[in-house]
Amino acid sequence: MRTILIILKKEFRQIFRSRPMLLVILAMPVIQLLILSNAADYEIKQLRLAIEDFDKSRLSAELIEDFTFNEWFELTALDLNQEKNDELLAKDEVEAIIAIEAGFEKNLQQDRTGNIQIRLNAIDGATAEVAASYIAGVINKWAVQEQKQVRSRYLYNPELNYKSYMVPGILVMLVSVIGIILTALNIVREKEIGTQEQINVTPIRKYEYILGKLIPMLIIGIVEFSLGLILAIVVFGVPHLGNILLLYVYLFFYLVVMCGIGLFISTVAGNQQQALFLAFFMMMIFLFLSGLFAPIESMPDWAKVMTKFVPLSYFIRVMRSIMLKGSGFLELQMELVVLIVMGIIMQTIAVLNYRKR
Amino acid sequence: MAEKIIETVNLTKRFGDFTAVDAISFEVNKGEIFGFLGANGAGKTTAMKMLCGLLLPTSGQATVAGYDVYRQSEKIKLNIGYMSQKFSLFSDLTVWENIEFYAGIYRMPRQAIITRGEKLLQDLELASQKRRLIGALPLGIRQKLAFSIAIIHEPRLVFLDEPTGGVDPITRRRFWEMIYNATERGITVFVTTHYMDEAEYCDRISMMVDGKIKGLDTPANLKLQFKEKSMFDVFLQLAREKSHEAL
Amino acid sequence: MKHFKIFIWKEFLHIWRDKKTLLIIILLPIIEVLLFGFVLTSEINHVSLGIYDQDNSDWSGELTRSFENSRYFDLIRLYNEQDVEKALRGNRVKAVLKIKPEAEKSLQMGESGIMQLLLDASDPNIARTIEVYIMNMSSRFMKQAGNRKNLLDVQQLMYYNPDLKSVFKSVPGLMAVVLMLICAMMTSVSLAREKETGTMDVLLISPLKPGQIIIGKMVPYIAISFVNILMIIALSVFVFGVPVRGSLVLLFLFSGFYVVCALSFGLLVSTLVNTQQIAMMISLAGLMLPTTLLSGLIYPIRNMPRWLQMLSGVFPARWFVETLGHVMLKDSPVYYFLQPLGYILLITVILLLLAARRFKVRYD
Numbered sequence: 001m002r003t004i005l006i007i008l009k010k011e012f013r014q015i016f017r018s019r020p021m022l023l024v025i026l027a028m029p030v031i032q033l034l035i036l037s038n039a040a041d042y043e044i045k046q047l048r049l050a051i052e053d054f055d056k057s058r059l060s061a062e063l064i065e066d067f068t069f070n071e072w073f074e075l076t077a078l079d080l081n082q083e084k085n086d087e088l089l090a091k092d093e094v095e096a097i098i099a100i101e102a103g104f105e106k107n108l109q110q111d112r113t114g115n116i117q118i119r120l121n122a123i124d125g126a127t128a129e130v131a132a133s134y135i136a137g138v139i140n141k142w143a144v145q146e147q148k149q150v151r152s153r154y155l156y157n158p159e160l161n162y163k164s165y166m167v168p169g170i171l172v173m174l175v176s177v178i179g180i181i182l183t184a185l186n187i188v189r190e191k192e193i194g195t196q197e198q199i200n201v202t203p204i205r206k207y208e209y210i211l212g213k214l215i216p217m218l219i220i221g222i223v224e225f226s227l228g229l230i231l232a233i234v235v236f237g238v239p240h241l242g243n244i245l246l247l248y249v250y251l252f253f254y255l256v257v258m259c260g261i262g263l264f265i266s267t268v269a270g271n272q273q274q275a276l277f278l279a280f281f282m283m284m285i286f287l288f289l290s291g292l293f294a295p296i297e298s299m300p301d302w303a304k305v306m307t308k309f310v311p312l313s314y315f316i317r318v319m320r321s322i323m324l325k326g327s328g329f330l331e332l333q334m335e336l337v338v339l340i341v342m343g344i345i346m347q348t349i350a351v352l353n354y355r356k357r
Numbered sequence: 358m359a360e361k362i363i364e365t366v367n368l369t370k371r372f373g374d375f376t377a378v379d380a381i382s383f384e385v386n387k388g389e390i391f392g393f394l395g396a397n398g399a400g401k402t403t404a405m406k407m408l409c410g411l412l413l414p415t416s417g418q419a420t421v422a423g424y425d426v427y428r429q430s431e432k433i434k435l436n437i438g439y440m441s442q443k444f445s446l447f448s449d450l451t452v453w454e455n456i457e458f459y460a461g462i463y464r465m466p467r468q469a470i471i472t473r474g475e476k477l478l479q480d481l482e483l484a485s486q487k488r489r490l491i492g493a494l495p496l497g498i499r500q501k502l503a504f505s506i507a508i509i510h511e512p513r514l515v516f517l518d519e520p521t522g523g524v525d526p527i528t529r530r531r532f533w534e535m536i537y538n539a540t541e542r543g544i545t546v547f548v549t550t551h552y553m554d555e556a557e558y559c560d561r562i563s564m565m566v567d568g569k570i571k572g573l574d575t576p577a578n579l580k581l582q583f584k585e586k587s588m589f590d591v592f593l594q595l596a597r598e599k600s601h602e603a604l
Numbered sequence: 605m606k607h608f609k610i611f612i613w614k615e616f617l618h619i620w621r622d623k624k625t626l627l628i629i630i631l632l633p634i635i636e637v638l639l640f641g642f643v644l645t646s647e648i649n650h651v652s653l654g655i656y657d658q659d660n661s662d663w664s665g666e667l668t669r670s671f672e673n674s675r676y677f678d679l680i681r682l683y684n685e686q687d688v689e690k691a692l693r694g695n696r697v698k699a700v701l702k703i704k705p706e707a708e709k710s711l712q713m714g715e716s717g718i719m720q721l722l723l724d725a726s727d728p729n730i731a732r733t734i735e736v737y738i739m740n741m742s743s744r745f746m747k748q749a750g751n752r753k754n755l756l757d758v759q760q761l762m763y764y765n766p767d768l769k770s771v772f773k774s775v776p777g778l779m780a781v782v783l784m785l786i787c788a789m790m791t792s793v794s795l796a797r798e799k800e801t802g803t804m805d806v807l808l809i810s811p812l813k814p815g816q817i818i819i820g821k822m823v824p825y826i827a828i829s830f831v832n833i834l835m836i837i838a839l840s841v842f843v844f845g846v847p848v849r850g851s852l853v854l855l856f857l858f859s860g861f862y863v864v865c866a867l868s869f870g871l872l873v874s875t876l877v878n879t880q881q882i883a884m885m886i887s888l889a890g891l892m893l894p895t896t897l898l899s900g901l902i903y904p905i906r907n908m909p910r911w912l913q914m915l916s917g918v919f920p921a922r923w924f925v926e927t928l929g930h931v932m933l934k935d936s937p938v939y940y941f942l943q944p945l946g947y948i949l950l951i952t953v954i955l956l957l958l959a960a961r962r963f964k965v966r967y968d
Contacts, residue, residue: 006461010450017449017490020877024885032893038912039897090934092906119761123933124773127904133736151717152735154725155692165727170893177889185881194443201409201439201516202462203431270624273793276884277628280785283892284632288639293902295730297651297698303643304650321695324726331694 003204007212011186015216025182025220026227029174033167033228037236040166040293047131048094050077050085057105066142067098072134089121095131096120156325167236168319169292171228176258176312177283179221183262184275187213192271210351214259221255222248241326247319250332253339254315260346261311267353286312311342360387362514362545363408368417370403377403379568380417385547387513390540392559393549394588396596400568401549402518408547409439409516422513435463438507438515438544446503448492452483455491456506463510477505497528501535508539515539517548521555533558553589562588566595611812611820618794619824629790633782633832637839640774648733653677654691654700656684663708670745671701676737692724699723699734775840776928777901779859780921782836783829784866784895789887790825791870796883799874814963822867829863830856849935858931858945862924865948868955875962895921923947 016022049067053060067073076094079085088094099117108114118135122128157164190196199209229247232238261282269275288294289303290312296304307313314335321327329336363385370378378400385391393401406412408421410430419426422436439445446455456477460470478484481501491499500520508515517536521529533555536546548559556562556576563573572579572595576588583591619626653671657664672679680697682688691697700722704710707718721738725731798804807817833856840846848855870887877883897903898912899921905913916922923944930936 003462003464006458010447010454010458013454014447014449018879018882020882021885024882024889028885028890032890035912035915036893036897039908039916040903090936091940115759117759117761122772123929124904137736151719152721152723154723154728154731157725157728157731160725160728160731162728173893174889177892178885181885181888185884189881193448194441195445195447197411197441197443198439198445199462200411201434201437202459203435203464204462205431271622272880272884273797274622274624274628276789276793276888277625277632280789280888280892281628281632281635283888284636285639287892287896288636288643293896294643295727297730298648298733299643300649303639317695320726321693325693325724327693327695331690 003208004212004215007204007209008215011212011216015220025178026224029171029178029224030227030231032174033171033231034235037163037167037170040162040170046074047072047096047134048074048076050079050088050094050097051075052080052082052085052097052099053078054080054102055100055104059105059108060100063100063139063142066138070138073138086119089119092121095127096135098135163236164238164324165320166292167232167238168323169290169316171225171232172312172316172319173287173290173292174228175221175225175255176286178224179217179255179258180262180265180283181276181279182220183213183217183259184265184269184279185272186217187263187266188269188272188275191266206351206354210263210354214256214263217259217262218252218255221258222251225251238323240323242322242328244322246329247322250315250318250322250336250339253336253343254311256343257311257339257346260343260350263350264346264353267350286310289313290316292316311339314338361385362387363391363419363421363547365408365419366417368404368407368419369415370400370407370412371415376568378407378414381563381565381568381570382417383563383570383573385514385545387545388540388543389560390536390546390548390558392556392562393547393565394551394553394556394562394592395549395565396551399565401565404565405516405518405547405549409437410434436513438510438512439518440503440507440515440520441518446491446499446506449490451488451490452478452494452502453487455502456509459506460509465510473509477509481505497524500524500528501532504532504535508544511542512544514545514547517546519549519551521550521552529555553587553592556588556592564591564595566598571595571598607811608816608820611807611816612823615794615820615824616827619828629786629828630831630835632786633778633836634839636778636782637775637836638843640778641840641844648676648730648737650678651676651699651730651734652680652697653734653738654680654682654688654697656682656688656700656702658705659703659707661708663711664703667703667742667745671738671741674741688722692722695724697724698730699738701738772846772933774901775836775844775846776925776932777899777921779833779836779928780862780899780924781895781901782832783859783863784869784921785888785891786832787825787829787863787866788870788873788891789884790828791821791867792873792877792883792887793870793880794821795871795874796877796880799878800880818871818963821871822864825867826860826863829866830859833859846932848932850931855928855931858924858927858941858948861945861948861952862920865920865952865955868952868959872955872959872962875959895919898922900925917947918951920948920951923951 015025051064051067053064064075064078068075077085077088082099085094085097089097097119099119101115101117104114104116116139118132120128120131154160187196190199229244233240262279265275265278265282269278289307289310291307292312296307296313299307318332318335321332361384363383365384366382367380368378368382369376369380381404393405395401403412407414407426408419410426410433414426421433424430424432424436426433447458450458453474456474457470460474465473475484478487481498483498483502486494486498491502494502504517504520507517521532524532529552536548536558540546548555550556559576561573561575562579564571564579572582572591574582579591580586580588583594585591585594655668655671657668668679671677680691682691682697682700688700688702692700702720702722704718704720710718719742721735723731723735795804798807808814812820837848837855841848873883873886877886898905898916898919900916901921905916905922908916926944927941927948930941934940
């Protein structure tokens, strides 16, 4: 026990001695959280439209009016010059062009088909699809004026505030990056400098050494997480309906997994550069399979299976559920079991891989 | 017969096809300064690493301080000190913090750490430098400090792996005085070096060439045996033999 | 000139010897492109949908079946309000469709609101998407006839990416992120390492000029970057069918400019720090999320608040994504991408100037 305390003392002294490092560890995630949370927004606030009205009739004017009075759209051009409009599309100055053909009103009145053409910049397929469905929605509503059979209620996030959803996720990501890299680099660095060898000839036991390395990382992770959590609640107004203490229980086990991965990387890597690239490699894969940016709901089945092996996906889910939905332990038992099992597996692999000889 | 602190029989280490240490057998007596001489790559460091439990031998037997290197390496570690050619103190910790750390992991009581640590600093005339970062000290002082810290827990045996690499002659001189002081306190010293003048300071020397021990005796006897005036000539003779074999 | 060549050769050897790093640098973009191409889709796929049928009529049964047969949803039947609550809170379902009692009758009497859709809106996007899908499916089910809708023919033309493949957008973004990170990390770490081990001093007192040292450090990474660019493009063209509509020469030229920009950033970092560890933390922890998020790779830049849009302009990745879009997907005329290209050059010059001021040839 005393040996562990001695190692802890040494680790903290080293961390606090390096001001730039401290700055990187504590300030960088906070700044990133504050700035980047504003970037994460899929929501199309306003679609810029160009409308080509070749009909110039009462009906077409009615339809155009529906677009002008809709808060989702911003009518930027009402020009009949198709080439010029296409150029606007290419330059990303409008998202879509709606063309109403000549004779639109007449056709409809005579029970013939009325043609409307929508041209979209589809490089960003997702945005284009959403845009198309918004536009189709307005047109349909204008055409049908049907009664609404399904009434929707948005639970847990009634204002559809995307930040409430993203901020907790980005926080988890930031804590993970620092946790993995710091652990991996810390140990590899001692290997490289040669102090590792010195320590290996001392009577320090393997578990003492590893605990002495892990505990500071856990503490750093918890401090960092807390900072971020305060910001999330105070600055971004993210709701926190569930039990925050429970959140920390999950955080603890999650950090154990992450540090285990970092430790594992450090046993595989020969120098700091390799450790960095291994960590980078893992983080990039985790990033896209975590459900942070790409919703797991829209992944193909094989990718859904892969997300089950990504610890990030569990903790992000826990975080969002506890904060936004007020979920309790009963609803999140499975996640806890998985995180604990992952932690045990990762730590075991890492410890077995770590050699004093 | 003097008490034996290291005993090896046919100790061997192979890395794949390469035999780094080839069946060496020797004994080290308690309280002596035992030198391990040889060119770079002769297998000195590998042999030493096996003895301190950093490397597992391929075959052969060895006991250090009465403990078996295969099974009792943790016991061995409690009884030895070690200082490597790579720099082994933490450069981002202060002098005192390094002392505290290393003494602490050898499970020294807190009070003893303070008294012995203060004494160590006085002996090295470093009391005023206590709070300076290791990284800010000159190499010579760091090496002396590293040695003092390596024996702060009064081990029965200390391994020094080319401890004076890159140090000026005056500091080397001082360093050897410190080694003598340590032996007077009953600490056995096992040192590898390729400085031939340092070899003369040792009680007994083993000459390693290509993983084998080619000669083992006091410096005086070795010079007689190889009919040379200095250890340097002994070394050259062995090196020449090697190149003849190669031809 | 000869000693300069030897120096570059040394740099290549460093990289070549470190097989693990090399493997990662080469493998990473491949895996990323594959992941991106397959994982990032805008469709929903087998989302669990709870159905709480309070009507239990033939009509509601038929409606339920129509959902069951779609590949978008996996149905989970729920039998009381408590079930509904638990399923939503426990992440078992993303939405619950409640069919009210007597729904069929109410429908015939022309009443509205016979179904309620409870959405887990903690992720607003998915909630909205699910809502749209369910609305469309239910109104298709009800097949209301006799209105103008049947007469309308709305034709959608998806320009540049008719199949709405997400790879189209992600390829340029991915190239921007991967190149930025690899180049910045490699240079900053490699230079910090020379500083840490003291070999930098040896280089500085050698007859090499500081400029040559820097260029020598950059050349191998430029080479590796081009291998990466080639691989990413080959994968996206042959596996995902992304077209290269513009000129390949221009594509490589611009990539070259961008790579130099990324390398300059790494150079600047290395002049600011003394240890590899900090160089790494800055170039990885400090770059990974900002380049991913502010390049427009995942989130459209024009959705961001104005100040953030301006800030994203500081990151060359944003401009590179824009130029790539023009060259690869649109084959736009040159004057379209002169501006973003100009920004990249400007950023490079600023980075290099800053680095040059910090790069010490002598110790004070």
